[in-house]
Structure formats: C-alpha cells, structure tokens
Amino acid sequence: MAVTATDGFIVRKRSTTITTLLPPLSVVPNATCAGCGCVCDDIELQHDGRSIYVAKNACERGEAWFREQTVERQSSEVLLDAAVEAAAEILHAADLPLVFGLGDSTCEAQREAIALAEQLGGTIDTETSLSHGSMEMAAQLGGKITCTLGEVKNRADFVLYWGANPAETHPRHFERYTLTTTGKYTPSGRADRTLVVVDVRETASTAEADVFLRIRPGQDFEALSILRAVVQGSRFDEAKLAATGLTLDQLRDLSRRMKKARYGIVFVGMGLFQTRGTFMNCAAVTALVIELNSWTRFISMPMRSPGNVSGADAVLSYTTGYPFAVNFSRGYPRYNPGEFSAAGLLARGEVDAALIVGTDAAARLPQAARDHLSRIPTITLDAKPPTFTPRVHITTAAVAAGTVYRMDKVPLTLRPPITSAAPSDETVLRLIRDALAKKSAWYPTAAAVMPAK
Amino acid sequence: MLRIQGGTVYDPANGVNGVVKNIVLDGGKVVTSGEGGRTIDATGMIVFPGGVDVHTHVAGAGLNFARSMIPEEHRQSSPILRSRTKRAGIGGPTPTSFATGYLYAGMGWTTVNEAAVPMLTAKRTHDELHDTPIVDKACCVLMGNNELILDLLERGEHERAKQVVAWYLWAAKGYGIKVVNAGGVAAWKWGKDAKKLTDVVEGYHSLTPGAIIASLARIIDELNLPHPMHLHCNNLGAPGNVGTTLETMKTLESHRAHLAHLQYHAYGGDDWESIRSDAPAIANYFNAHKNLTTDAGAVLFGNAITLSADGPWQYLLYQLTGKKWGNIDVENETGCGVVPYVYREKNIVNAVQWATGLELLLLIDDPWRVALTTDHPNGTSFWRYPEILQLLMDASFRKEEFAKLPEKARSRTCLADLTREYTLYEIAILTSAGPARTLGLSQKGHLGVGADADVAIYNAHKNAATMFSHPRYVIKGGEIVVEDGDIRTTPESRGFITKPSFDPAIEDYLRPLFQSQYTVAFENYPVEMARIPRPIVREV
Numbered sequence: 001m002a003v004t005a006t007d008g009f010i011v012r013k014r015s016t017t018i019t020t021l022l023p024p025l026s027v028v029p030n031a032t033c034a035g036c037g038c039v040c041d042d043i044e045l046q047h048d049g050r051s052i053y054v055a056k057n058a059c060e061r062g063e064a065w066f067r068e069q070t071v072e073r074q075s076s077e078v079l080l081d082a083a084v085e086a087a088a089e090i091l092h093a094a095d096l097p098l099v100f101g102l103g104d105s106t107c108e109a110q111r112e113a114i115a116l117a118e119q120l121g122g123t124i125d126t127e128t129s130l131s132h133g134s135m136e137m138a139a140q141l142g143g144k145i146t147c148t149l150g151e152v153k154n155r156a157d158f159v160l161y162w163g164a165n166p167a168e169t170h171p172r173h174f175e176r177y178t179l180t181t182t183g184k185y186t187p188s189g190r191a192d193r194t195l196v197v198v199d200v201r202e203t204a205s206t207a208e209a210d211v212f213l214r215i216r217p218g219q220d221f222e223a224l225s226i227l228r229a230v231v232q233g234s235r236f237d238e239a240k241l242a243a244t245g246l247t248l249d250q251l252r253d254l255s256r257r258m259k260k261a262r263y264g265i266v267f268v269g270m271g272l273f274q275t276r277g278t279f280m281n282c283a284a285v286t287a288l289v290i291e292l293n294s295w296t297r298f299i300s301m302p303m304r305s306p307g308n309v310s311g312a313d314a315v316l317s318y319t320t321g322y323p324f325a326v327n328f329s330r331g332y333p334r335y336n337p338g339e340f341s342a343a344g345l346l347a348r349g350e351v352d353a354a355l356i357v358g359t360d361a362a363a364r365l366p367q368a369a370r371d372h373l374s375r376i377p378t379i380t381l382d383a384k385p386p387t388f389t390p391r392v393h394i395t396t397a398a399v400a401a402g403t404v405y406r407m408d409k410v411p412l413t414l415r416p417p418i419t420s421a422a423p424s425d426e427t428v429l430r431l432i433r434d435a436l437a438k439k440s441a442w443y444p445t446a447a448a449v450m451p452a453k
Numbered sequence: 454m455l456r457i458q459g460g461t462v463y464d465p466a467n468g469v470n471g472v473v474k475n476i477v478l479d480g481g482k483v484v485t486s487g488e489g490g491r492t493i494d495a496t497g498m499i500v501f502p503g504g505v506d507v508h509t510h511v512a513g514a515g516l517n518f519a520r521s522m523i524p525e526e527h528r529q530s531s532p533i534l535r536s537r538t539k540r541a542g543i544g545g546p547t548p549t550s551f552a553t554g555y556l557y558a559g560m561g562w563t564t565v566n567e568a569a570v571p572m573l574t575a576k577r578t579h580d581e582l583h584d585t586p587i588v589d590k591a592c593c594v595l596m597g598n599n600e601l602i603l604d605l606l607e608r609g610e611h612e613r614a615k616q617v618v619a620w621y622l623w624a625a626k627g628y629g630i631k632v633v634n635a636g637g638v639a640a641w642k643w644g645k646d647a648k649k650l651t652d653v654v655e656g657y658h659s660l661t662p663g664a665i666i667a668s669l670a671r672i673i674d675e676l677n678l679p680h681p682m683h684l685h686c687n688n689l690g691a692p693g694n695v696g697t698t699l700e701t702m703k704t705l706e707s708h709r710a711h712l713a714h715l716q717y718h719a720y721g722g723d724d725w726e727s728i729r730s731d732a733p734a735i736a737n738y739f740n741a742h743k744n745l746t747t748d749a750g751a752v753l754f755g756n757a758i759t760l761s762a763d764g765p766w767q768y769l770l771y772q773l774t775g776k777k778w779g780n781i782d783v784e785n786e787t788g789c790g791v792v793p794y795v796y797r798e799k800n801i802v803n804a805v806q807w808a809t810g811l812e813l814l815l816l817i818d819d820p821w822r823v824a825l826t827t828d829h830p831n832g833t834s835f836w837r838y839p840e841i842l843q844l845l846m847d848a849s850f851r852k853e854e855f856a857k858l859p860e861k862a863r864s865r866t867c868l869a870d871l872t873r874e875y876t877l878y879e880i881a882i883l884t885s886a887g888p889a890r891t892l893g894l895s896q897k898g899h900l901g902v903g904a905d906a907d908v909a910i911y912n913a914h915k916n917a918a919t920m921f922s923h924p925r926y927v928i929k930g931g932e933i934v935v936e937d938g939d940i941r942t943t944p945e946s947r948g949f950i951t952k953p954s955f956d957p958a959i960e961d962y963l964r965p966l967f968q969s970q971y972t973v974a975f976e977n978y979p980v981e982m983a984r985i986p987r988p989i990v991r992e993v
Contacts, residue, residue: 030974041977107580118541139522143777143791148573150784150972155642177972184600184785184970263642290778293768297644299782317521318512318550318581321543332532332541333549335524403576409514411576412977444534 025053028417033058034104034307034399035065037407038170038177047417059171065307068383068398069418083394084428087355088435090377090391091120094353096329100342101361101381103127103309105425106402106414110308110315112429113357118328119433121442123351126312128324129341130364132302134273136313136323137337138282145289147299148408149176151263154183156299158261160196162285163220163271164303167204170407173303174208178265185262194257198223199271213254216245221277223251224284228291230255259295266300273302279337304407306360311405331444346372355379355432357425359386381425400424454479454490455931460500460910463881466890466899470878476500478906481930485902493933495910498925501881502900503563503907504838507888508683508713508748509829510760511553511585512567513578515789518779519758519830520547523793526756538940546758546830554586555940556836561909561924564889564897566591568683568713569633569762571783572599572625573973579626579948579984586943587929589905591892593683594625595762595787597632597665598639601966606668607660613962615672619955620963622678624979626988628949629680629892630673631713633762634687635665638788646765648688650700662687663704670708676953677993679893681709681746689766692722695731702738702745711891714750714828715739716810722865728802729865730809736816746891747817748826751810751841753833754798760830764788785970796833804862806832811844811851815871820882821890838884839921845875845883846917880917894949906931948985952992 025046032041033055044056045066055066091097099117102110103126110126117124128136138144152159159178166173174180179190186192197209206212215223223244229236230251241248258264266289272281285300292298304310313323320326320333325340327333338344345351346369354373356362359382362373370388378390383398397420405411423431457476462469479487510516520527523546530545533552542552557565570578570592582590596602596618605614622630636654637647645655650663670682684705688697698718712718721731739745761767764780767790771778779791796803810832817823825842829835844851848871855868863869875883889898896905908928914920927935932944960975967975982988 030976032977041974111584115540118535136521139777139779140524141777143771143779144518144522145778145780147782148784148972150573150970151642151782153972154784154970182969293644297642297782299780313521314517314577317517319584320541321520321527321545321547321549322524323521328535328541330532331534333527333543335527403580405577409577410574410973411580412973413576413981441537443536446534 023048026417031417032404032412032414033062033065034404034414035061036170036307037303037305037310038172039307039404039406039412040172040176041412045417050418052418061171069416069420071418072395072420072422080394080423083392084431084435086392087379087394087432088439090353090379091355091432092436092439094122096351097122097353097355098342098345098351099124099355099357101126101357102312103306103361104358105308106400106404107308107311107315108402109357109400109425109429110312112426112433114316114319116429116433119436121329121331121444123327123340123345124316125325125340125342126316127306127309127361127364128313129337130343131270131273131309132304133324133337134278135268135282135302137279138286141279141283142286143290144286145293145299146301146408148410149406151299152178152265153181153186155185155263156265157186157192158194158257158264159267160198160265161205161267161269162198164267164269165199165203165205166267166303167208169305170303179208196254196257211254213246213250216243218276219244220272220275220281221284224281224288227251227254228284228288231258231288231291258292258298261296264292264296264298266298267303268300269303301408308404310407310409311403314405314409343369351376353377355381357381359384363387381428383422394428395422396428397422397424400426402426454487455928455933456487456490456492457495457500457908457910458492460495460498462500462900463877464502464900465878465882465886467901476900476908478908478928478931481906483900483902483904483906493910493926497913499877499911499913501561501909501911502885502898502904503909503927503929504561504884505888505892505894505898506557506562506565506826506835507711507824507891508568508826509565509835510567510569511565511829512550512581513570514574514781515569515760515762515791516547517581518781518789519760519791520549522777522779522791523547523758526758526793538942544836546756546834548834550581550584551586554588554943558587558927558929558934558940560836560839560922561911561927562588563907563927563929564589564894566593566628566892568593569631570594570625570627571787571789572621573783573786575625575627575980576984579980582948583984583986585946587934587946589947589949591628591894591949593629593631593680594622594627595631595633596621597635597669598637598787600639600785601963601970603636603639603654603657603660603665606665607657611668613959614668615675616955616959617963618669618672619676619953620959623952623955626950626980626982626985628951629678629683630669631683631685632666632669633685633787634689634766635662636660637662637687638762638764641764641788642782648691648697650687650697650704666701667704670705670710674708678951678953679991679993680891681711683711683713685713685763686718689717689763690770692720692724692728694718694720695734698735699738702742705744706742709744712745712747714826714831715747715813716750716752716806716832717828719809719813720805725802728805730805730812730867732809732812732816733867736813740818746822748824749810749814750826750828751814751832752796752803752806752827753837753840754796754803754807755833757794757796757833758830759792759794760789762787762789764790766790767792770794784972798857799859801859801862804858805865808855808858808862808866808868812866812868812871814845815873820879821887823883824888824891825883839918842880842921843916843918846880848872848874945986947987947989950985950988950990952990954993
C-alpha cells in the first residue's frame with residue numbers, strides 16, 4: 001500500500017508475507033511525542049505491544065523517536081544491581097560529582113536527579129546551559145514576556161524567527177502553532193500572518209518567509225538594539241548598522257510591520273544562544289519586545305529543545321529557585337552560570353565524577369569538557385550505547401511514562417504504549433539514591449557552610 | 454495515639470475560649486479519649502487548631518516563573534540546609550517548594566489554598582504541590598477570563614456555561630473557582646484592561662465585567678460548590694478604586710463571594726499623589742452584607758515579588774517601577790504578570806497600603822469573615838504573618854510603628870483612631886477557624902471530635918510575633934511535625950478536590966472547540982487523579 005503524507009510515517013515495516021497471520025495492531029489516539037520541543041500530542045500510533053509500526057501525524061523527528069521505542073532485550077537484574085552499586089560507589093567517593101543531561105528524561109526522573117545531586121552535595125546542570133539558558137539569564141536581568149503556543153495559533157498576525165530554523169529543528173512548529181494553523185482570530189491561517197526570518201544564511205525556514213533578513217554572523221545584539229532604536233525613533237550609529245549587513249530601509253519596514261501587528265511574537269533560536277554575547281543577545285530581544293508593548297502586544301519565546309528540557313527548568317526552579325547550573329556543596333542550592341555550568345566545570349577539570357543522563361547530552365558538550373569526561377569516572381544512563389567509554393553504562397528505556405513540558409512549559413503526559421524491558425531513568429536514579437543511602441551520609445552543618453561574618 | 458494535656462485551648466468553632474482541657478488524637482483525627490501513646494505536657498501553653506491560609510500563591514507556572522527570575526533575591530534569603538528530615542531549599546520572598554511546606558508548618562499552619570491555578574498548566578501546579586510537604590492543599594482554578602466561558606456568557610447561554618464550568622473544574626482537579634479582573638485579562642491580550650464593571654470587554658460586543666462576575670457567582674452557587682466565588686476585583690491597586698469595589702459588592706448581593714486581598718481594592722484619592730485609604734467605606738458595606746467573606750492582603754515593608762493573573766496591572770506596575778517585567782499569556786484562559794517590588798516605609802503609597810490592610814482587619818467587626826493573608830508573595834511573604842499578628846494584638850506597638858510613617862501618609866488613614874486589640878480567641882478565628890469555614894473545609898480549623906488532628910501549640914509570650922513565629926509543637930494528621938523549632942517528620946499531605954456533577958454531553962460541545970482553539974488534545978487536557986496524593990474528593 002502506498003503511504004501518503006496523511007498516513008504519517010511508517011515507523012517500522014511489518015513482515016508482508018505473513019501479515020494475515022499477525023494479530024491486528026492496536027491504535028492509540030492523541031499520543032504525545034517528545035522528539036523535540038514541540039511535544040505534539042495528536043499522534044495516532046499503531047503498535048503490537050512490542051514495537052510501534054505507524055505514527056500518524058508525526059514528522060521525521062517524531063518517527064525516529066517512536067522507532068526507538070521497543071521492548072528491548074531483557075537485561076540481567078544481577079547486572080543492573082552491580083551497575084547501580086558501582087555507580088553509587090563512584091558518586092559516593094567523589095568530592096564534586098556532576099549530574100548532567102536530563103533533557104530527554106521525564107519530570108519525574110528530573111525530580112530524582114535533583115534529589116540525587118542534593119544527596120551528594122554535588123552539582124546539577126541540564127542542556128539548558130548549552131542553549132536557551134541565555135534566555136533564562138536575560139529574564140533574570142530584565143524579565144520575560146511570553147505566552148503559551150495557543151496564543152500564537154489564535155492571535156499572532158506577526159511571527160518572527162531570529163536565528164532559528166524551525167522547519168528542521170521543530171518540524172511541525174509552523175503547522176501546529178505558528179503559521180499555517182488556523183485559530184480563533186486567525187481563521188485564514190497563513191494568509192492572516194506575516195512571517196519574518198532573520199538568519200545568517202538561507203534555510204528551509206527562510207524559504208517560507210514573507211521577509212528574509214540576512215544578517216552577518218555575530219551581529220545579533222547590534223541589530224536588535226538598532227531595531228529597538230528605530231522602533232523608539234531614537235538615534236543609533238550608522239556604521240554599526242552597516243556592520244550588521246542590514247539596511248535602514250529593512251529595519252524601518254520591519255519596525256512598521258511590528259507596530260502594525262495586532263499580536264506579534266519573536267521566537268529566539270540557537271543562533272542567539274551560541275554566538276558572541278549569548279545572554280545579552282537575549283536581553284536585547286526582551287528589551288525590544290518590552291518596547292513594542294508600548295505600541296501593541298508583543299511576546300518572545302526561546303526555541304527550547306530537546307523534548308523535555310523545559311521540564312528540567314521548571315522542576316529545578318521549584319525545587320531550588322534556579323533554572324539550571326545549581327550546586328549543593330554547601331547543603332543548599334546555589335546558582336552561577338559559568339561557575340556551575342557543566343561545560344565550565346568539566347573544561348576546568350573541577351569535577352571528579354559525572355553522571356550523564358542521556359548521552360546525547362555529552363555529545364553536545366564542547367571538546368575540552370568531553371576530554372575531561374574520559375579522564376574521570378563517568379556513569380551514563382541512556383537507551384543508546386554511549387559515544388565514548390564511560391566507567392559504567394546503564395541501558396535505560398528510550399521513553400518512559402511521565403510528564404514532559406512543551407517548549408512553552410505546558411505540561412503533557414507521556415503514556416508510551418510499549419513497556420520497555422529496560423528500567424526508566426527515574427527507576428535507575430532512584431536505585432542509585434537507595435544504594436547511596438546505605439553508605440555514610442553527608443549533612444551540612446550551619447557552621448561549616450555559613451562561616452560567621 | 455497522642456494526648457495533649459493541660460494546654461489552654463482556643464477552638465472558636467466549638468466555642469472554646471481559653472479553656473484548659475485535654476485533646477486526644479488518634480488515626481489522624483481528634484477523638485474523645487484513648488489509651489497509650491505519647492503525652493505532650495502543654496501546661497501553660499496555648500493550643501490552636503492548625504492554621505489555614507485561604508489565599509496564597511505557592512505553586513504553579515506563575516510563581517515558578519517568578520522564582521526563576523530573581524536569583525538576586527534568593528542569594529540574600531535564608532537557606533534551608535539539607536538535613537535528615539529536610540530537603541535543601543531557599544526561603545525569602547518565594548520559598549522553594551519543600552521550604553514552603555517547612556516554613557508554613559514551622560509557624561503552625563497546616564492547610565493552604567493555592568489561589569490562582571491556570572487550568573491548562575494545572576498538572577504542574579499539582580506536581581509542585583506534591584513536593585510541598587506537610588500542609589494539605591486546595592486549589593482555586595482561573596475562570597474569569599476563560600474565552601470559552603465568556604463566549605457563552607455573551608450569548609446568554611447560562612446553562613451551557615454552567616456545564617462547561619463544572620467540566621473544567623473537575624478536569625483541572627480544582628477545589629474552587631477564582632475570578633481575576635473579570636474580562637480584564639482577556640482584554641489584555643489586545644493590550645487593553647477592564648477597569649469599570651460596565652465597560653464592554655475588548656473583543657466582545659456586549660459582555661461586561663459586571664455580567665461576568667454576576668453570572669459566575671450564580672453558576673458557583675447553583676453548582677453548590679463548597680467555597681464561594683474567589684474574586685480578585687477589577688481595578689486592583691489603583692487610586693480611587695473603592696468605587697469599583699463597592700459596585701462589585703453590590704453586583705454580588707444575591708450570591709456568596711470571597712473577596713481576595715481586599716487591601717488592594719480599598720483606595721480613595723484621584724491619583725498616586727492623592728491616594729488615601731478608603732477602608733472605612735469598604736468595611737461599612739462589608740459589615741452589613743453577610744454573603745461576603747474576605748482576606749486582608751496586608752502589606753509589610755520590605756522586598757516582595759508581585760505576581761498576579763492580572764496582566765494589565767502588572768504591566769502598569771512595571772511601568773511605574775522600571776524593574777523587571779514578566780508576562781505569560783495563557784491560551785483561552787488567563788494570563789500572568791510578575792514584577793519585583795519593594796514596599797518602602799517612606800513611600801506615601803506604600804505607607805497607605807500598609808495602613809489600609811490593618812484598618813480593614815480592625816474595622817471588619819466579624820473575624821469569621823476576614824482572614825489573615827498577605828496575598829503571598831505580593832504584600833509580603835507568608836512567613837511574616839506573626840509580625841501582622843503582633844500589630845493586631847498590641848495597639849501600643851501599632852502606634853509606635855504608625856508613628857514611623859511619613860506625616861503625609863498618616864493623614865490619609867484612620868489607623869491612629871483604632872484602638873481595637875485582637876484577642877487570642879479572635880486570632881484563632883482569623884488564622885484558622887474562619888478561613889476553614891470560608892473554604893468549606895469542615896474537618897479543618899477546629900479541634901472538635903472528628904476534626905483532622907492538625908494542632909499548633911505555642912509557648913505563651915506577651916510578644917505575639919515571637920509567640921507565633923516559634924510554635925513549641927506542630928501536629929499534622931496526628932504526627933508531631935515540628936518540635937523545638939525543627940522539622941521532625943514530613944508526612945505526605947492531602948489534596949482537596951471538588952467534583953461537581955455535569956452532563957457528559959458537554960464534552961461533545963467542547964471537543965471541537967479544543968480542536969480549533971487549543972494546542973493540546975481534548976483527551977490530554979484533564980489532570981490525572983494520580984497526580985494528587987491522597988485526594989479527598991467532595992462530590993456536589
């Protein structure tokens with residue numbers, strides 16, 4: 001049978017010769033996908049209890065994400081016990097252990113990881129510090145003006161992506177939330193909206209744009225600040241404008257479109273998180289958006305990914321007060337990006353043991369940080385084999401039941417139809433905590449952590 | 454089994470006013486008698502039912518949004534060190550989730566009502582409340598700007614609106630219904646507000662805030678919910694808003710309603726220069742209308758975080774302060790704004806606010822109908838309640854504090870003329886028996902047989918702030934959770950949920966609207982029961 005786009009992706013082919021002998025597939029409507037920050041919850045799955053065969057409505061990323069979900073080979077419980085004990089031993093012996101990753105874990109697993117880091121007096125950090133953490137820091141400087149994605153769907157007539165390529169990183173963003181979707185006050189969908197993309201090169205997303213502004217690399221802060229000046233009608237340095245690669249006419253046109261909008265949104269992508277300025281780039285977005293609220297309603301939002309990195313921000317914030325880069329070595333949460341971010345701690349060689357949850361997280365670290373991971377005892381938890389050789393690797397379920405947060409921090413429930421034979425991150429983290437609890441415990445004393453002034 | 458022997462008991466719900474009597478607790482309840490177990494010698498001590506907070510913000514998307522924005526506040530706040538019984542955390546203006554449980558229990562409070570839950574993100578509110586130990590919780594869910602409901606009200610479809618309200622309440626696993634700046638938050642999504650009850654709400658043809666308030670109050674009464682409409686009136690914080698507040702109270706004459714943080718709604722004057730307290734006008738009307746309850750929303754000087762679903766007000770406050778501004782618009786339902794704020798004694802407006810909260814607490818004659826709150830974290834943090842109790846119980850201390858205000862502010866309030874001093878019996882009503890009754894929680898706020906075994910035991914002390922800051926023992930569900938100023942155990946708390954009856958056919962009406970207006974599937978929207986530990990479901 002030919003597969004059309006509306007059938008969704010065939011995640012896995014069934015043996016065609018014996019199809020008639022196979023039991024019919026079970027159908028799961030409205031399944032949730034955490035393949036990226038979109039966290040679509042309209043996927044229709046067909047499965048046989050061991051593997052997923054069809055994921056209707058899913059994109060390529062979603063297809064890959066569902067394909068990973070199978071009943072894995074049963075691992076030996078003896079081996080799991082030994083691995084958990086070895087992990088606990090390494091972490092217990094360490095002076096400054098690091099727990100890192102968690103972007104693909106459920107909130108329930110993240111909760112366990114925080115409890116573990118606290119129990120160890122260690123540091124916990126997530127993929128946030130490598131990406132939209134810049135946006136969190138900007139919020140700490142000046143605030144954050146945001147919304148849930150349904151406001152974009154229902155209301156936004158002006159959509160700007162800056163340094164983002166959603167067509168590839170968040171494939172259903174346009175279709176479900178921002179562009180072609182129709183909403184309460186956007187009955188004509190695409191026709192009701194203006195799409196502007198600012199990027200350093202042409203991408204699959206710029207091809208969709210009404211206006212594509214090509215900016216020179218590393219000029220985001222300057223361009224955003226000059227745009228704000230144009231919106232305000234205040235002065236700016238024309239030489240600085242020329243350096244951005246944009247013209248005054250382009251910025252005037254953009255400013256006009258923004259002011260004219262009924263409800264506008266700026267989505268902020270990796271381009272701003274990874275270039276010179278990081279959190280100041282994001283602060284420039286916030287300042288622009290605040291300025292635009294004197295004219296009309298304007299909003300901004302970072303393009304969070306992987307699937308549940310937003311959940312990690314939320315669970316860390318309610319437990320510790322801080323969204324990422326949290327250290328417990330004084331027995332209470334302290335925060336300092338850079339000082340307590342995984343990349344910095346590892347690159348400076350300060351960490352003497354690491355627990356990486358989701359090995360993609362390790363792959364995203366800079367080279368100097370990855371080098372240190374191979375020098376110290378490292379434990380990895382992942383469904384996939386690690387890309388380097390850790391001291392202990394525990395295979396966990398690719399996807400487990402629990403809570404994930406969409407990129408706009410709307411919580412959704414994951415109910416995978418396939419129960420993996422491998423334990424979940426949550427379970428393994430709890431087992432490590434239980435194993436640690438049997439060893440000598442560390443408790444801070446007020447005198448030790450807060451010396452008298 | 455736990456016996457509290459020889460304490461001086463204040464149990465207003467049962468008319469017990471400072472009587473030396475024994476209280477016996479067993480199976481998490483107050484019982485008539487029992488043998489064995491531990492005995493607490495409470496001779497000379499004051500025994501209260503555990504405190505109940507009728508209006509606080511301790512969990513959820515908005516509060517957490519605030520938490521993540523203010524590291525500079527956390528760094529100067531009291532740390533909570535990890536110990537054998539406590540998780541690590543931070544105190545300060547917005548304590549972390551575990552710390553919130555310890556700090557409430559640490560002053561004798563054992564039940565809290567989270568007063569503003571966006572339903573779309575209610576799952577996360579319940580998850581955070583799960584990690585807020587010891588205290589039992591209820592939630593009020595936000596409906597006063599829900600466009601699905603507003604659209605029905607504009608079309609005059611009362612019966613269907615009632616079904617939708619009931620469906621939502623159960624879907625979100627809420628306990629009561631909150632209305633914030635009716636129509637104003639929906640208008641804010643177009644950059645507007647709704648300050649007057651008679652103005653048509655932006656985006657609608659005939660719907661007014663007054664009509665939204667009256668309709669929802671009627672629906673809540675018809676659904677027979679245990680807690681009345683929990684209302685944050687329109688025009689919060691503005692000089693001269695007393696007119697809007699009085700008009701709102703008149704709109705509510707034939708219904709029950711709880712007016713939240715009344716202090717923020719009791720100002721006279723024309724602008725920020727001439728702002729004054731109009732608490733007497735509010736209190737006079739309120740005293741004569743028994744259908745209403747309220748909480749103070751009192752203010753203390755110092756750093757605070759203002760946090761409200763009232764998006765347009767928070768934007769104005771940002772413009773006034775020039776500090777950080779946080780805003781979240783929540784699709785179809787509500788919004789949220791966050792602005793850090795400092796209440797300064799020498800600032801005329803802040804001084805007037807400080808006096809207005811106290812005036813209301815002293816001028817409202819029936820303590821059963823007014824509860825102690827600071828609209829945490831807006832007026833100040835909840836852990837400063839004991840300071841307010843001292844101001845209420847000690848008129849000479851109050852006079853000293855009043856004298857510190859600027860002359861200009863002192864002339865804008867009648868606080869100097871008020872000599873009333875709250876008695877311990879009245880304080881037990883204000884902090885426990887009254888709010889429990891307002892919430893409709895019959896097992897809370899008293900020590901009669903069958904009540905939940907939640908008890909606060911204080912060493913008698915002439916300074917109320919000292920006394921209420923440091924209970925000698927706090928008992929929750931029959932377990933000693935605080936003893937000698939330390940957390941001894943952190944029992945899992947309970948969640949109160951209301952299940953109103955509704956016609957299941959309403960789902961056929963809602964499903965296509967979810968498809969066209971929401972970004973989550975209808976089937977995925979409701980909060981699963983498993984998220985609420987040890988739920989207590991009230992079917993109505």
